[in-house]
Amino acid sequence: MSSVEEYYKDKKLTYHKTWEVKDEQFPEGTVHWILFIIEDELQTPYYYGMEPDIVKAEAQIKWTIATYLKSQNAL
Secondary structure, eight states: OOHHHHHHHOTTTEEEEEEEOOOTTSOTTOEEEEEEEOSOSSOOOEEEEEESSHHHHHHHHHHHHHHHHHHTTOO
């Protein structure tokens, strides 16, 4: 399992959630997402965004985890 997958699946390292956008100004199926990196109890960075569907939202969450790990020299 890659480090990204480990972080994605381990609730002690990250918390992420996706939910459908209810605002009519966005296309149907658009998804909000949020990601908290919770490995550090003193500092909890978070990231968020919107994607056109759940598959792209999950891919964006994984990309964000990979970017975070690279910035920490862990990947």
